[in-house]
Amino acid sequence: MSTDNSGGPSNSGQTEQDLNAWILARLDQLQAENDVLLNRLKALENAPAVTSVALDRIEPKLEGPEKFTGVRAKLQTFLTDCQTVFEGQPSHYTTNRSHIYYIADRLGGQAKDW
DSSP states (O other), X not given: OOBOTTSSBOSTTOXXXXXXXXXXXXXXXXXXXXXXXXXXXXXXXXXXXXXXXXXXXXXXXXXXXXXXXXXXXXHHHHHHHHHHHXXXXXXXXXXXXXXXXXXXXXXXXXXXXX
């Protein structure tokens, strides 16, 4: 049986019976592929969940920056240190809001009063 570029039977001289046989064979192949995917999904569903304990082993434990008190000369270092924490522990700081809370917690003195 000849096939076209899509893998299906070509129209030249094919009988309805040949076409039906090809369709049934293709359905069997798709069912087998579906079964493999379902088995993989079941295996993933039964796999142990990744916990924060596991993530702690993957992500480095980083010291936070010193509290920023408003000294302009120390601002760039403070922001760079915060960025290092965000990039080093991405699972802990997934949103802009979590970044803002972290930075707000690291403010002290005049910077916090402002």
